[in-house]
Amino acid sequence: MSDRRRRANVKGGRPHSWQVTASDEEAAALVVKAEQARKTVPALLFDAAMAQGMADQFVLDVEVREELTAIRNMMRALGNNMNQLAKHANATGEFPAEAAAAVKAVQRTAARINDALLDLGQR
Structure with a gap:
């Protein structure tokens, strides 16, 4: 059983999405980091961007x-x-x-x- 959890639903859903491209090496590194964090790659990228202070x-x-x-x-x-x-x-x-x-x-x-x-x- 996976430890991954979905984010809670929000009113109106989440209608916005982005496509991110990566080299083979970058993709492999993202997969490793996501697995270590027990997240999907999109969740890892989202959380990293929204982390307190990181985007700022x-x-x-x-x-x-x-x-x-x-x-x-x-x-x-x-x-x-x-x-x-x-x-x-x-x-x-x-x-x-x-x-x-x-x-x-x-x-x-x-x-x-x-x-x-x-x-x-x-x-």
Whole structure:
């Protein structure tokens, strides 16, 4: 006899459904996890998505990643502006000392943002 239980009926039923595709490896991993939890794969996916904090954390990760991507793009634009300053300096022979420090700051900040994006991607 199975330990699995159906969810309680709800008024109006559950008219919404989604189709999820997975590779052979992903499907095998889902089946193993579902069996360990004594659930069906759809129930496992539903419960995981609805678990307290899990969906919220996923949304937060997406929002943080989007914000960091926007900042990285801004940094690229700043880097482009710095390149234009360098081009001007090469043409005129005038390159202020603070411009060199600004270039280094842009590079350090861009590297930190890229590291943060990589860390988020590995969560």
